[in-house]
Amino acid sequence: MDIDSDDEIPTLIEHPTTARTAARVPLTIICGFLGAGKSTLLKRILTERHGYRIAVIMNEFGDTADIESKAVNVSSPDDPAAEESEEILELANGCLCCSIKDSGAAAIEKLMQRKGAFDHILLETTGLADPGPIASIFWHNEEFAAGLGRDIVLDGVVCVVDAFFGTQQMEEDHSGSEDHIGESLKQIAGSDVVLLNKVDLVSPETLATVESLIQRVNPAAPIHRTVRGDVDLAHIMGIKAFSAPPPSLTPVPVPVSAPTPHNHNHGHGDHCDHDHADARDPNHYELRGISSLQVSCPVLSPARFDALDAWIRSVLWENRIPDPSPSSATSTSTDAEGKGETELLVLRCKGLIAMETGERYVLQGVRSMYDMIQVDNDKEGKGQDEDIDIAVSQVGKIVLIGKGLSEDVRRSLINAISGV
Numbered sequence: 573m574d575i576d577s578d579d580e581i582p583t584l585i586e587h588p589t590t591a592r593t594a595a596r597v598p599l600t601i602i603c604g605f606l607g608a609g610k611s612t613l614l615k616r617i618l619t620e621r622h623g624y625r626i627a628v629i630m631n632e633f634g635d636t637a638d639i640e641s642k643a644v645n646v647s648s649p650d651d652p653a654a655e656e657s658e659e660i661l662e663l664a665n666g667c668l669c670c671s672i673k674d675s676g677a678a679a680i681e682k683l684m685q686r687k688g689a690f691d692h693i694l695l696e697t698t699g700l701a702d703p704g705p706i707a708s709i710f711w712h713n714e715e716f717a718a719g720l721g722r723d724i725v726l727d728g729v730v731c732v733v734d735a736f737f738g739t740q741q742m743e744e745d746h747s748g749s750e751d752h753i754g755e756s757l758k759q760i761a762g763s764d765v766v767l768l769n770k771v772d773l774v775s776p777e778t779l780a781t782v783e784s785l786i787q788r789v790n791p792a793a794p795i796h797r798t799v800r801g802d803v804d805l806a807h808i809m810g811i812k813a814f815s816a817p818p819p820s821l822t823p824v825p826v827p828v829s830a831p832t833p834h835n836h837n838h839g840h841g842d843h844c845d846h847d848h849a850d851a852r853d854p855n856h857y858e859l860r861g862i863s864s865l866q867v868s869c870p871v872l873s874p875a876r877f878d879a880l881d882a883w884i885r886s887v888l889w890e891n892r893i894p895d896p897s898p899s900s901a902t903s904t905s906t907d908a909e910g911k912g913e914t915e916l917l918v919l920r921c922k923g924l925i926a927m928e929t930g931e932r933y934v935l936q937g938v939r940s941m942y943d944m945i946q947v948d949n950d951k952e953g954k955g956q957d958e959d960i961d962i963a964v965s966q967v968g969k970i971v972l973i974g975k976g977l978s979e980d981v982r983r984s985l986i987n988a989i990s991g992v
Protein backbone atom coordinates (compact mmCIF):
# COMPACT_ATOMS: atom_id res chain seq x y z
CA MET A 573 0.00 0.00 0.00
CA ASP A 574 1.60 3.22 -1.12
CA ILE A 575 -0.18 6.10 0.51
CA ASP A 576 1.74 8.58 -1.63
CA SER A 577 0.20 7.17 -4.75
CA ASP A 578 -2.66 9.15 -6.19
CA ASP A 579 -4.34 5.88 -7.10
CA GLU A 580 -4.62 4.95 -3.46
CA ILE A 581 -6.14 8.16 -2.20
CA PRO A 582 -9.69 7.38 -1.10
CA THR A 583 -12.11 8.94 -3.52
CA LEU A 584 -14.82 11.27 -2.40
CA ILE A 585 -17.37 8.89 -3.86
CA GLU A 586 -16.40 5.97 -1.67
CA HIS A 587 -16.22 7.78 1.66
CA PRO A 588 -17.28 5.39 4.47
CA THR A 589 -20.21 7.55 5.41
CA THR A 590 -21.77 7.54 1.98
CA ALA A 591 -25.26 6.18 1.59
CA ARG A 592 -24.07 2.97 -0.04
CA THR A 593 -22.13 1.77 3.00
CA ALA A 594 -24.60 3.24 5.49
CA ALA A 595 -27.36 1.12 3.97
CA ARG A 596 -25.57 -2.14 4.64
CA VAL A 597 -26.76 -4.24 7.57
CA PRO A 598 -24.02 -4.97 10.13
CA LEU A 599 -23.34 -8.63 10.89
CA THR A 600 -21.82 -9.93 14.13
CA ILE A 601 -20.39 -13.43 14.40
CA ILE A 602 -21.00 -15.12 17.76
CA CYS A 603 -18.55 -17.91 18.51
CA GLY A 604 -17.64 -19.61 21.75
CA PHE A 605 -16.74 -22.78 23.51
CA LEU A 606 -19.17 -25.68 23.58
CA GLY A 607 -21.74 -24.95 26.26
CA ALA A 608 -20.35 -21.50 27.06
CA GLY A 609 -23.74 -19.82 26.70
CA LYS A 610 -24.14 -18.76 23.06
CA SER A 611 -27.70 -20.06 22.75
CA THR A 612 -28.59 -18.57 26.12
CA LEU A 613 -27.37 -15.18 24.93
CA LEU A 614 -29.30 -15.47 21.67
CA LYS A 615 -32.47 -16.70 23.35
CA ARG A 616 -32.30 -13.69 25.63
CA ILE A 617 -31.97 -11.42 22.62
CA LEU A 618 -34.85 -13.12 20.84
CA THR A 619 -37.25 -13.00 23.76
CA GLU A 620 -36.52 -9.82 25.73
CA ARG A 621 -37.79 -6.35 24.99
CA HIS A 622 -34.65 -4.41 24.21
CA GLY A 623 -35.86 -2.24 21.36
CA TYR A 624 -33.36 -3.53 18.79
CA ARG A 625 -34.57 -5.20 15.58
CA ILE A 626 -32.14 -8.06 15.28
CA ALA A 627 -32.11 -11.03 12.95
CA VAL A 628 -30.48 -13.96 14.70
CA ILE A 629 -29.12 -16.81 12.62
CA MET A 630 -28.85 -19.90 14.79
CA ASN A 631 -27.45 -23.29 13.97
CA GLU A 632 -30.17 -25.41 15.46
CA PHE A 633 -33.13 -23.38 16.45
CA GLY A 634 -35.26 -26.48 15.82
CA ASP A 635 -33.94 -27.71 19.16
CA THR A 636 -34.88 -24.51 20.90
CA ALA A 637 -38.31 -25.37 22.16
CA ASP A 638 -39.15 -22.12 23.93
CA ILE A 639 -38.32 -20.03 20.88
CA GLU A 640 -40.38 -22.30 18.64
CA SER A 641 -43.39 -22.09 20.91
CA LYS A 642 -43.23 -18.31 20.77
CA ALA A 643 -43.04 -18.53 17.00
CA VAL A 644 -46.14 -20.68 16.90
CA ASN A 645 -47.87 -17.98 18.89
CA VAL A 646 -47.02 -15.30 16.39
CA SER A 647 -47.70 -17.39 13.28
CA SER A 648 -51.13 -17.16 11.77
CA PRO A 649 -52.47 -20.46 10.34
CA ASP A 650 -53.53 -18.71 7.14
CA ASP A 651 -50.24 -16.90 6.80
CA PRO A 652 -48.99 -17.67 3.27
CA ALA A 653 -45.45 -17.58 4.63
CA ALA A 654 -46.26 -20.22 7.25
CA GLU A 655 -44.42 -22.85 5.27
CA GLU A 656 -41.29 -20.84 5.64
CA SER A 657 -41.70 -20.40 9.36
CA GLU A 658 -39.38 -23.31 9.89
CA GLU A 659 -36.60 -21.22 8.46
CA ILE A 660 -37.38 -17.66 9.51
CA LEU A 661 -39.47 -16.93 12.58
CA GLU A 662 -40.80 -13.54 13.54
CA LEU A 663 -40.69 -13.03 17.27
CA ALA A 664 -42.78 -10.94 19.59
CA ASN A 665 -40.02 -8.42 20.34
CA GLY A 666 -39.51 -7.55 16.67
CA CYS A 667 -36.55 -9.85 16.13
CA LEU A 668 -36.24 -12.53 13.48
CA CYS A 669 -34.84 -15.98 14.07
CA CYS A 670 -33.36 -17.77 11.10
CA SER A 671 -32.08 -21.32 10.84
CA ILE A 672 -28.81 -22.04 9.13
CA LYS A 673 -29.24 -25.82 9.08
CA ASP A 674 -28.56 -26.32 5.41
CA SER A 675 -26.69 -23.76 3.41
CA GLY A 676 -25.56 -20.75 5.36
CA ALA A 677 -25.48 -18.49 2.32
CA ALA A 678 -28.99 -19.53 1.28
CA ALA A 679 -30.33 -18.78 4.77
CA ILE A 680 -28.75 -15.34 4.73
CA GLU A 681 -30.00 -14.62 1.21
CA LYS A 682 -33.49 -15.54 2.29
CA LEU A 683 -33.15 -13.35 5.33
CA MET A 684 -32.00 -10.42 3.23
CA GLN A 685 -35.27 -10.52 1.33
CA ARG A 686 -36.71 -9.09 4.53
CA LYS A 687 -34.18 -6.29 4.66
CA GLY A 688 -35.75 -3.35 6.38
CA ALA A 689 -37.42 -5.60 8.97
CA PHE A 690 -34.20 -5.72 11.01
CA ASP A 691 -31.19 -3.52 11.64
CA HIS A 692 -28.53 -6.03 12.65
CA ILE A 693 -27.65 -9.69 12.08
CA LEU A 694 -26.18 -12.00 14.73
CA LEU A 695 -24.73 -15.22 13.34
CA GLU A 696 -24.12 -18.07 15.79
CA THR A 697 -21.39 -20.53 14.92
CA THR A 698 -20.98 -24.02 16.33
CA GLY A 699 -18.95 -24.49 19.49
CA LEU A 700 -16.05 -25.94 17.54
CA ALA A 701 -15.91 -23.27 14.85
CA ASP A 702 -12.79 -21.24 14.20
CA PRO A 703 -14.19 -17.75 13.53
CA GLY A 704 -11.31 -16.74 11.25
CA PRO A 705 -12.49 -18.52 8.09
CA ILE A 706 -16.10 -17.53 8.82
CA ALA A 707 -15.15 -13.87 9.18
CA SER A 708 -13.28 -14.20 5.88
CA ILE A 709 -16.53 -15.11 4.12
CA PHE A 710 -17.89 -11.69 5.04
CA TRP A 711 -14.68 -9.76 4.60
CA HIS A 712 -12.39 -9.53 1.58
CA ASN A 713 -14.31 -12.19 -0.25
CA GLU A 714 -14.89 -11.23 -3.86
CA GLU A 715 -17.90 -13.45 -4.33
CA PHE A 716 -19.46 -12.07 -1.17
CA ALA A 717 -18.58 -8.48 -2.06
CA ALA A 718 -20.27 -8.81 -5.45
CA GLY A 719 -23.38 -10.38 -3.94
CA LEU A 720 -24.48 -10.24 -0.32
CA GLY A 721 -21.66 -7.84 0.49
CA ARG A 722 -23.72 -5.07 -1.07
CA ASP A 723 -26.24 -5.53 1.73
CA ILE A 724 -24.15 -6.80 4.65
CA VAL A 725 -21.03 -5.54 6.37
CA LEU A 726 -19.05 -7.45 8.98
CA ASP A 727 -19.32 -5.58 12.28
CA GLY A 728 -17.27 -7.84 14.56
CA VAL A 729 -16.64 -11.21 16.15
CA VAL A 730 -17.87 -11.90 19.68
CA CYS A 731 -16.58 -14.89 21.66
CA VAL A 732 -18.51 -16.33 24.60
CA VAL A 733 -16.19 -17.93 27.15
CA ASP A 734 -17.28 -20.15 30.02
CA ALA A 735 -15.92 -18.60 33.23
CA PHE A 736 -16.20 -21.94 35.03
CA PHE A 737 -14.52 -24.22 32.51
CA GLY A 738 -12.69 -21.59 30.48
CA THR A 739 -9.24 -22.02 31.99
CA GLN A 740 -9.49 -25.81 31.80
CA GLN A 741 -10.76 -25.66 28.22
CA MET A 742 -7.92 -23.43 27.14
CA GLU A 743 -5.35 -25.65 28.86
CA GLU A 744 -6.77 -28.92 27.51
CA ASP A 745 -7.85 -27.82 24.08
CA HIS A 746 -4.51 -28.51 22.59
CA SER A 747 -3.49 -31.77 21.03
CA GLY A 748 -0.03 -33.26 21.40
CA SER A 749 0.94 -31.84 18.03
CA GLU A 750 3.11 -28.76 18.15
CA ASP A 751 1.30 -27.29 15.17
CA HIS A 752 -2.17 -27.58 16.59
CA ILE A 753 -3.83 -24.60 18.20
CA GLY A 754 -6.95 -25.50 20.15
CA GLU A 755 -10.25 -24.22 18.78
CA SER A 756 -11.06 -22.40 22.01
CA LEU A 757 -7.85 -20.41 21.71
CA LYS A 758 -8.53 -19.68 18.04
CA GLN A 759 -11.93 -18.37 19.05
CA ILE A 760 -10.47 -16.01 21.63
CA ALA A 761 -7.70 -14.99 19.25
CA GLY A 762 -10.17 -14.26 16.49
CA SER A 763 -12.60 -12.20 18.51
CA ASP A 764 -13.11 -8.46 18.83
CA VAL A 765 -15.09 -8.72 22.07
CA VAL A 766 -15.15 -11.44 24.71
CA LEU A 767 -18.19 -12.21 26.86
CA LEU A 768 -16.99 -13.98 29.98
CA ASN A 769 -20.19 -15.81 30.86
CA LYS A 770 -21.31 -17.81 33.91
CA VAL A 771 -19.50 -15.50 36.28
CA ASP A 772 -22.13 -16.46 38.87
CA LEU A 773 -20.48 -19.87 39.15
CA VAL A 774 -16.94 -18.84 40.03
CA SER A 775 -14.95 -17.20 42.80
CA PRO A 776 -13.32 -13.81 42.24
CA GLU A 777 -9.94 -15.58 42.09
CA THR A 778 -11.05 -17.97 39.33
CA LEU A 779 -12.56 -15.07 37.48
CA ALA A 780 -9.33 -13.09 37.68
CA THR A 781 -7.33 -16.07 36.43
CA VAL A 782 -9.49 -16.79 33.40
CA GLU A 783 -9.78 -13.10 32.58
CA SER A 784 -6.03 -12.71 32.76
CA LEU A 785 -5.53 -15.67 30.42
CA ILE A 786 -7.99 -14.29 27.90
CA GLN A 787 -6.43 -10.88 28.03
CA ARG A 788 -2.98 -12.26 27.43
CA VAL A 789 -4.12 -14.41 24.50
CA ASN A 790 -6.00 -11.47 22.97
CA PRO A 791 -4.93 -8.15 24.44
CA ALA A 792 -7.01 -6.22 21.91
CA ALA A 793 -10.44 -7.56 22.89
CA PRO A 794 -12.46 -5.94 25.69
CA ILE A 795 -13.87 -8.47 28.17
CA HIS A 796 -17.41 -8.14 29.53
CA ARG A 797 -18.51 -10.31 32.44
CA THR A 798 -21.99 -11.78 32.05
CA VAL A 799 -24.52 -14.06 33.70
CA ARG A 800 -26.76 -15.89 31.24
CA GLY A 801 -25.62 -13.58 28.46
CA ASP A 802 -26.99 -10.48 30.12
CA VAL A 803 -24.98 -7.80 28.37
CA ASP A 804 -25.65 -4.31 27.14
CA LEU A 805 -26.14 -5.01 23.43
CA ALA A 806 -24.18 -1.88 22.57
CA HIS A 807 -21.07 -3.80 23.66
CA ILE A 808 -21.52 -6.44 21.00
CA MET A 809 -23.35 -4.65 18.19
CA GLY A 810 -22.33 -1.63 16.18
CA ILE A 811 -18.72 -1.93 17.31
CA LYS A 812 -17.35 -1.45 13.78
CA ALA A 813 -14.41 -3.67 14.62
CA PHE A 814 -13.33 -3.80 10.99
CA SER A 815 -13.34 -0.07 10.38
CA ALA A 816 -13.04 1.91 13.63
CA PRO A 817 -10.12 2.10 16.06
CA PRO A 818 -10.31 -0.78 18.57
CA PRO A 819 -11.28 0.83 21.92
CA SER A 820 -8.74 -1.32 23.71
CA LEU A 821 -5.95 0.11 21.55
CA THR A 822 -7.05 3.67 22.06
CA PRO A 823 -4.84 5.31 24.65
CA VAL A 824 -6.83 7.00 27.35
CA PRO A 825 -5.53 10.52 27.92
CA VAL A 826 -4.20 10.91 31.43
CA PRO A 827 -3.79 14.30 33.14
CA VAL A 828 -0.14 15.18 33.72
CA SER A 829 -0.65 15.18 37.48
CA ALA A 830 -2.38 11.81 37.55
CA PRO A 831 -0.81 8.85 39.33
CA THR A 832 0.54 5.89 37.37
CA PRO A 833 -2.08 4.96 34.78
CA HIS A 834 -4.39 2.12 35.68
CA ASN A 835 -3.91 0.56 32.31
CA HIS A 836 -7.07 -1.38 31.59
CA ASN A 837 -7.64 -2.85 28.21
CA HIS A 838 -10.75 -4.70 29.10
CA GLY A 839 -14.18 -3.34 29.74
CA HIS A 840 -15.97 -5.61 32.15
CA GLY A 841 -18.56 -3.12 33.27
CA ASP A 842 -17.70 -0.15 35.36
CA HIS A 843 -16.22 -1.98 38.29
CA CYS A 844 -12.80 -3.44 38.82
CA ASP A 845 -12.72 -5.77 41.79
CA HIS A 846 -10.04 -8.20 40.78
CA ASP A 847 -6.42 -7.83 41.73
CA HIS A 848 -3.77 -7.24 39.14
CA ALA A 849 -1.00 -9.25 40.71
CA ASP A 850 -1.04 -11.51 37.68
CA ALA A 851 -0.41 -8.72 35.21
CA ARG A 852 2.87 -10.01 33.83
CA ASP A 853 4.71 -8.74 30.78
CA PRO A 854 1.84 -7.29 28.75
CA ASN A 855 3.81 -7.31 25.54
CA HIS A 856 4.22 -10.97 24.96
CA TYR A 857 2.41 -14.03 26.14
CA GLU A 858 2.29 -17.60 25.02
CA LEU A 859 -0.27 -20.24 25.96
CA ARG A 860 -0.37 -23.67 24.42
CA GLY A 861 1.12 -22.64 21.14
CA ILE A 862 -0.69 -19.36 20.74
CA SER A 863 0.93 -16.08 21.57
CA SER A 864 0.28 -12.41 21.35
CA LEU A 865 2.64 -9.58 20.75
CA GLN A 866 2.04 -5.89 21.37
CA VAL A 867 4.26 -3.14 20.06
CA SER A 868 3.84 0.59 20.54
CA CYS A 869 3.95 2.35 17.22
CA PRO A 870 5.51 5.80 16.98
CA VAL A 871 4.10 8.43 14.67
CA LEU A 872 5.06 7.20 11.21
CA SER A 873 6.42 8.96 8.16
CA PRO A 874 5.01 7.81 4.82
CA ALA A 875 8.22 5.81 4.25
CA ARG A 876 7.86 4.02 7.59
CA PHE A 877 4.20 3.38 6.86
CA ASP A 878 5.21 1.68 3.62
CA ALA A 879 7.84 -0.32 5.51
CA LEU A 880 5.19 -1.43 7.99
CA ASP A 881 2.90 -2.40 5.14
CA ALA A 882 5.67 -4.46 3.52
CA TRP A 883 6.43 -6.08 6.88
CA ILE A 884 2.81 -7.07 7.35
CA ARG A 885 2.62 -8.49 3.83
CA SER A 886 5.69 -10.60 4.44
CA VAL A 887 4.45 -11.91 7.79
CA LEU A 888 0.84 -12.51 6.76
CA TRP A 889 1.39 -13.73 3.23
CA GLU A 890 4.75 -15.49 3.42
CA ASN A 891 4.84 -16.40 7.10
CA ARG A 892 8.23 -14.85 7.48
CA ILE A 893 9.76 -11.67 8.74
CA PRO A 894 11.31 -9.73 5.89
CA ASP A 895 14.97 -10.40 5.14
CA PRO A 896 15.96 -11.74 8.53
CA SER A 897 19.67 -11.69 9.17
CA PRO A 898 21.12 -15.15 9.93
CA SER A 899 21.35 -14.27 13.61
CA SER A 900 17.77 -13.10 13.88
CA ALA A 901 16.07 -15.57 11.55
CA THR A 902 12.82 -16.88 12.94
CA SER A 903 11.92 -20.38 11.99
CA THR A 904 9.28 -20.12 9.32
CA SER A 905 7.47 -22.28 6.86
CA THR A 906 10.40 -21.76 4.52
CA ASP A 907 12.90 -22.90 7.13
CA ALA A 908 13.70 -26.43 6.08
CA GLU A 909 15.54 -27.18 9.30
CA GLY A 910 12.90 -25.78 11.58
CA LYS A 911 14.40 -27.65 14.51
CA GLY A 912 11.75 -27.44 17.17
CA GLU A 913 11.03 -23.76 16.46
CA THR A 914 7.48 -22.62 15.94
CA GLU A 915 6.18 -21.72 12.54
CA LEU A 916 5.19 -18.08 12.20
CA LEU A 917 1.46 -17.74 11.69
CA VAL A 918 -0.65 -14.66 12.43
CA LEU A 919 -4.29 -15.46 13.11
CA ARG A 920 -5.32 -11.93 13.89
CA CYS A 921 -3.75 -8.50 13.87
CA LYS A 922 -5.05 -5.14 14.90
CA GLY A 923 -3.53 -1.77 15.18
CA LEU A 924 -3.89 1.92 15.37
CA ILE A 925 -1.34 3.89 13.39
CA ALA A 926 -0.76 7.62 13.59
CA MET A 927 0.95 9.46 10.76
CA GLU A 928 3.15 12.55 10.80
CA THR A 929 0.66 14.01 8.38
CA GLY A 930 -2.04 13.80 11.06
CA GLU A 931 -3.95 10.88 9.54
CA ARG A 932 -4.76 7.78 11.50
CA TYR A 933 -5.11 4.29 10.14
CA VAL A 934 -6.75 1.23 11.61
CA LEU A 935 -5.02 -2.06 10.87
CA GLN A 936 -7.36 -5.02 10.92
CA GLY A 937 -6.31 -8.48 9.80
CA VAL A 938 -7.76 -11.98 9.79
CA ARG A 939 -5.12 -14.53 8.85
CA SER A 940 -3.64 -13.56 5.47
CA MET A 941 -6.16 -10.78 4.81
CA TYR A 942 -5.69 -7.30 6.14
CA ASP A 943 -6.77 -3.73 5.71
CA MET A 944 -5.28 -0.41 6.67
CA ILE A 945 -8.24 1.90 6.69
CA GLN A 946 -7.91 5.61 7.18
CA VAL A 947 -10.00 6.79 10.09
CA ASP A 948 -11.89 10.00 9.99
CA ASN A 949 -10.88 11.74 13.21
CA ASP A 950 -14.14 13.65 13.42
CA LYS A 951 -16.60 10.96 12.51
CA GLU A 952 -15.15 7.66 13.67
CA GLY A 953 -14.42 8.57 17.27
CA LYS A 954 -17.89 7.37 18.16
CA GLY A 955 -18.52 7.67 21.88
CA GLN A 956 -14.96 8.61 22.62
CA ASP A 957 -13.68 11.61 24.44
CA GLU A 958 -12.47 14.25 22.02
CA ASP A 959 -9.16 14.47 23.87
CA ILE A 960 -8.37 10.92 22.84
CA ASP A 961 -7.66 12.10 19.32
CA ILE A 962 -4.79 14.13 20.70
CA ALA A 963 -3.36 11.12 22.50
CA VAL A 964 -3.82 8.88 19.50
CA SER A 965 -1.94 11.25 17.28
CA GLN A 966 1.06 10.80 19.55
CA VAL A 967 1.28 7.04 19.69
CA GLY A 968 -0.23 4.00 18.05
CA LYS A 969 -0.15 0.33 18.80
CA ILE A 970 0.07 -2.93 16.90
CA VAL A 971 -1.16 -6.26 18.27
CA LEU A 972 -0.43 -9.60 16.62
CA ILE A 973 -1.99 -12.87 17.75
CA GLY A 974 -0.86 -16.23 16.44
CA LYS A 975 2.02 -18.69 16.56
CA GLY A 976 5.76 -18.22 16.60
CA LEU A 977 5.59 -14.55 17.60
CA SER A 978 9.05 -14.59 19.03
CA GLU A 979 11.35 -11.86 20.23
CA ASP A 980 12.85 -11.86 16.73
CA VAL A 981 9.48 -11.01 15.26
CA ARG A 982 9.04 -8.16 17.71
CA ARG A 983 12.51 -6.81 16.95
CA SER A 984 11.88 -7.02 13.24
CA LEU A 985 8.59 -5.14 13.56
CA ILE A 986 10.17 -2.45 15.71
CA ASN A 987 12.96 -2.11 13.14
CA ALA A 988 10.42 -1.73 10.35
CA ILE A 989 8.49 1.04 12.06
CA SER A 990 11.46 2.83 13.54
CA GLY A 991 13.68 2.58 10.47
CA VAL A 992 16.58 1.00 12.36
Ligand SMILES: Nc1nc2c(ncn2[C@@H]2O[C@H](COP(=O)(O)OP(=O)(O)OP(=O)(O)O)[C@@H](O)[C@H]2O)c(=O)[nH]1
Nearest residue numbers: 605606607608609610611612699769770799800801
Ligand atom coordinates in the same frame (compact mmCIF):
# COMPACT_ATOMS: atom_id res chain seq x y z
N1 LIG B 1 -25.14 -20.80 35.98
C1 LIG B 1 -25.16 -20.37 34.71
N2 LIG B 1 -25.54 -21.21 33.71
C2 LIG B 1 -25.55 -20.74 32.46
C3 LIG B 1 -25.16 -19.42 32.15
N3 LIG B 1 -25.26 -19.24 30.81
C4 LIG B 1 -25.71 -20.42 30.30
N4 LIG B 1 -25.87 -21.32 31.29
C5 LIG B 1 -26.29 -22.73 31.13
O1 LIG B 1 -25.24 -23.43 30.48
C6 LIG B 1 -25.75 -24.43 29.61
C7 LIG B 1 -25.18 -24.26 28.18
O2 LIG B 1 -25.66 -23.02 27.67
P1 LIG B 1 -25.93 -22.81 26.10
O3 LIG B 1 -26.44 -21.43 25.92
O4 LIG B 1 -26.73 -23.93 25.55
O5 LIG B 1 -24.46 -22.94 25.54
P2 LIG B 1 -23.99 -22.95 24.01
O6 LIG B 1 -22.72 -22.19 23.95
O7 LIG B 1 -25.06 -22.50 23.12
O8 LIG B 1 -23.74 -24.50 23.81
P3 LIG B 1 -23.38 -25.28 22.43
O9 LIG B 1 -24.40 -24.86 21.42
O10 LIG B 1 -23.48 -26.70 22.82
O11 LIG B 1 -22.00 -24.91 22.07
C8 LIG B 1 -27.26 -24.29 29.68
O12 LIG B 1 -27.72 -25.25 30.61
C9 LIG B 1 -27.49 -22.88 30.22
O13 LIG B 1 -28.67 -22.78 30.95
C10 LIG B 1 -24.74 -18.55 33.22
O14 LIG B 1 -24.34 -17.39 33.05
N5 LIG B 1 -24.76 -19.10 34.46
